[in-house]
Amino acid sequence: MTTRNDAEKRDADDPLAPLRDLFDLPEGTIYLDGNSLGALPRATAARVQEVVTGEWGDALIESWNSAGWIALPHRVGDKIARLVGAGAGELVVADSTSVNVYKVLKAALGLAEPGRDVIVSERTNFPTDLYIAQSVAREHGCELVLLEPGEQPADRLDERVAVLMLTHVNYRTGAMWDMAGITAQAHERGVLTVWDLCHSAGAVPVDLTGAGADFAIGCGYKFLNGGPGAPAYVWASPRHADRFAQPLSGWMGHAAPFAFTTDYEPAPGIARYVSGTPGVIATAALECGVDTLLAAEPYGGLAALRRKSLELTRLFADLVEERVPGFAIESPRDDERRGSQVCLSRPEGGYAIVQALIARGVVGDFRVGSDGLPDILRFGVTPLYTRFVDVWDAVEQLRQVMESAEWRDERFDQRLAVT
Numbered sequence: 001m002t003t004r005n006d007a008e009k010r011d012a013d014d015p016l017a018p019l020r021d022l023f024d025l026p027e028g029t030i031y032l033d034g035n036s037l038g039a040l041p042r043a044t045a046a047r048v049q050e051v052v053t054g055e056w057g058d059a060l061i062e063s064w065n066s067a068g069w070i071a072l073p074h075r076v077g078d079k080i081a082r083l084v085g086a087g088a089g090e091l092v093v094a095d096s097t098s099v100n101v102y103k104v105l106k107a108a109l110g111l112a113e114p115g116r117d118v119i120v121s122e123r124t125n126f127p128t129d130l131y132i133a134q135s136v137a138r139e140h141g142c143e144l145v146l147l148e149p150g151e152q153p154a155d156r157l158d159e160r161v162a163v164l165m166l167t168h169v170n171y172r173t174g175a176m177w178d179m180a181g182i183t184a185q186a187h188e189r190g191v192l193t194v195w196d197l198c199h200s201a202g203a204v205p206v207d208l209t210g211a212g213a214d215f216a217i218g219c220g221y222k223f224l225n226g227g228p229g230a231p232a233y234v235w236a237s238p239r240h241a242d243r244f245a246q247p248l249s250g251w252m253g254h255a256a257p258f259a260f261t262t263d264y265e266p267a268p269g270i271a272r273y274v275s276g277t278p279g280v281i282a283t284a285a286l287e288c289g290v291d292t293l294l295a296a297e298p299y300g301g302l303a304a305l306r307r308k309s310l311e312l313t314r315l316f317a318d319l320v321e322e323r324v325p326g327f328a329i330e331s332p333r334d335d336e337r338r339g340s341q342v343c344l345s346r347p348e349g350g351y352a353i354v355q356a357l358i359a360r361g362v363v364g365d366f367r368v369g370s371d372g373l374p375d376i377l378r379f380g381v382t383p384l385y386t387r388f389v390d391v392w393d394a395v396e397q398l399r400q401v402m403e404s405a406e407w408r409d410e411r412f413d414q415r416l417a418v419t
């Protein structure tokens, strides 16, 4: 069994350890929720201050040109592209994930072979993806078919299916789909793929180009550390870049926004995915977050981060199994299939246990079960700043919360708006 001393030794030997210093982390908190909201990079506050007081305050509107604001969604998009196996000029920062799901689903349906009128997704997909897919299906007179847990996409991809939309790493369990294998199966059956990378980008290696994927979207506020509500991003394969239409055809995606013509003409490639004026302050903060990941490149980049993430999640799951009885581990134990989180379930008390842990300075989160799915206690690791000793201490705190039964205190069962 790993002791606390062993964990400290692993931190002392960890070549990625210096990267933790890129973050402003509160003293005494073990933060295991970077899969929901990434921590604050040290560079962000000063950069946002500079954008606000210097670029906006002093240079005013000139900054659209002089500070390069107009190109910001592309500049940051190019940086994110490096994290997800996409090329420069293929990915752009825009809107929210939900809005981008709408845009890519409509674009994919527009490219699908005539007569195909089914969208396939999965019941355990993040609800916003399903809600948006329900709207798109209604608009197009399509059927939305949902895979049940344990079902394989290929079993549902028949000649009626236009689009397969999956989240690469599942938000409830951390289970990861084989993007390349599934995309190949989809293409063999004439089906286009849409991948949600919210829990993947910056956490696990993603190779959109190598997988031959069609469209991808994702958020900026989880492993990309872009801040609460950070802008999202969208990618289209260069195969489709000049062929697809996006439904929110705003002026910033026009071929010549400042020609102010009456009729819409899409910009070439991914630029058409920008609908309206980009949020400059938020995108500048997102760039600082993305830069924390790019700072890992000299240390071996995402491959090294992935190795550490797997070691951290494996340690977390092993320690829970060894030291804290009563929990089922809902995340795959197989490294190939696990994202960067460990999810636990228990027939009762999940919410209160998470709250009791938060009161002890161990921050994870809770996702309620529905449709027969269990309640989930989620613990995300972010190898840029999570230490082995954090994992050891978090599990020890969980052990104490359970052994003392303090989670049964009614103050821990008051549901907050955000769980």
Ligand SMILES: Cc1ncc(COP(=O)(O)O)c(C=O)c1O
Residues within 6 Å of the ligand: 096, 097, 098, 099, 126, 128, 129, 167, 171, 196, 198, 199, 219, 232
């Ligand atoms: C897989 C996935 N998609 C989408 C979202 C949220 O979308 P939005 O950023 O539009 O709120 C989340 C949020 O956690 C998510 O996990």
